[in-house]
Amino acid sequence: MYLNNGSVVRAMTIAGSDSGGGAGIQADLKTFAAFDVYGSSCITALTAQNTLDVLGIMEMTPEFVQLQLQSILDDIGTHALKTGMLSNENIIHVVAQTLQQYKITNIVVDPVMISKSGKSLLSYSAIQAMKEQLLPLADILTPNLPEAETLCGYPITTFEQCLQAAQDLASLGPRIVIIKGGHANEGDGPSSHVVDLVFDGENFTSFHSPRIPSHKTHGTGCTFSAAITAGLARGMNFLNAIASAKSFVQDAIEAATDWDVGNGYGPTNHSVAIRIAEGVVAGYSYIRKDGGWMRCEEISV
Ligand SMILES: Nc1ncnc2c1ncn2[C@@H]1O[C@H](COP(=O)(O)OP(=O)(O)OP(=O)(O)O)[C@@H](O)[C@H]1O
Numbered sequence: 296m297y298l299n300n301g302s303v304v305r306a307m308t309i310a311g312s313d314s315g316g317g318a319g320i321q322a323d324l325k326t327f328a329a330f331d332v333y334g335s336s337c338i339t340a341l342t343a344q345n346t347l348d349v350l351g352i353m354e355m356t357p358e359f360v361q362l363q364l365q366s367i368l369d370d371i372g373t374h375a376l377k378t379g380m381l382s383n384e385n386i387i388h389v390v391a392q393t394l395q396q397y398k399i400t401n402i403v404v405d406p407v408m409i410s411k412s413g414k415s416l417l418s419y420s421a422i423q424a425m426k427e428q429l430l431p432l433a434d435i436l437t438p439n440l441p442e443a444e445t446l447c448g449y450p451i452t453t454f455e456q457c458l459q460a461a462q463d464l465a466s467l468g469p470r471i472v473i474i475k476g477g478h479a480n481e482g483d484g485p486s487s488h489v490v491d492l493v494f495d496g497e498n499f500t501s502f503h504s505p506r507i508p509s510h511k512t513h514g515t516g517c518t519f520s521a522a523i524t525a526g527l528a529r530g531m532n533f534l535n536a537i538a539s540a541k542s543f544v545q546d547a548i549e550a551a552t553d554w555d556v557g558n559g560y561g562p563t564n565h566s567v568a569i570r571i572a573e574g575v576v577a578g579y580s581y582i583r584k585d586g587g588w589m590r591c592e593e594i595s596v
């Protein structure tokens with residue numbers, strides 16, 4: 296187990312359970328284990344789910360969510376924490392309240408809204424609560440493109456709109472915003488590269504990787520945010536944590552391409568070695584020019 300000053304490094308996830316094992320709590324704990332970090336979990340909802348569909352959802356009561364959080368934080372504690380599926384506004388409320396009460400740092404908010412199979416994982420009325428109560432507490436916010444559109448209230452179809460959306464989301468409170476490009480289209484189909492755009496309140500950095508032509512992408516968002524959380528728990532700076540997470544997700548998708556788990560959007564393979572920011576992921580920084588942003592030098596972290 297990874298140690299920091301002799302102490303076991305711990306990370307925590309607050310999310311829904313995926314009975315199929317590909318996303319949610321299960322993906323998060325597998326990712327923490329791959330990063331050699333001790334993982335604890337607070338379950339917000341049970342989903343009866345496989346790679347094809349979400350067949351049912353049973354929400355926890357807010358009181359029981361709070362009891363799980365207190366149980367972990369009064370005894371075990373955590374060096375970083377992520378949220379995933381939160382289901383409704385009452386759960387968001389107790390989560391936000393408890394994170395403040397325990398002065399939790401290194402908070403990654405993955406604003407999970409809809410499953411890859413198309414089912415809603417967050418009630419519509421909870422979106423405002425997420426914006427008002429949770430986003431101000433986030434160190435890192437990791438929406439995919441449709442989630443960024445919902446939070447911003449406008450469509451994002453161009454790179455310029457993506458730059459604007461990241462700035463608008465940062466104005467709601469998160470220190471760092473990452474808009475993930477897994478859902479990006481180019482012409483008639485998905486883009487050939489997947490670009491994740493990072494805004495830290497002042498500067499932009501983009502992380503690029505070739506798009507792996509695979510349907511085994513169930514839980515990539517959960518895995519990505521869990522990997523960032525594990526990196527932060529291990530003491531990495533945010534760019535290194537993001538770079539490590541991106542290469543981990545890439546390897547996990549690649550390693551699952553010939554898997555026969557399920558008949559729909561299959562899970563990724565978390566049994567891959569982590570790469571701690573070896574400069575493998577190409578990225579670019581941006582500078583302000585003529586009232587806009589211009590892509591500048593290539594970076595490796
Ligand atoms: N086909 C792919 N090839 C390579 N990387 C990918 C692919 N699809 C997604 N990723 C990467 O996976 C991570 C998650 O991106 P994505 O936009 O799919 O998030 P998400 O929609 O929240 O995921 P999920 O569908 O699991 O909720 C990002 O780092 C993205 O770059």
Ligand SMILES: Cc1ncc(COP(=O)(O)O)c(N)n1
Nearest residue numbers: 311312318319410411513514
């Ligand atoms: C419990 C839970 N959490 C998150 C997701 C999103 O993952 P995906 O978009 O890959 O279906 C999910 N399907 N289930």
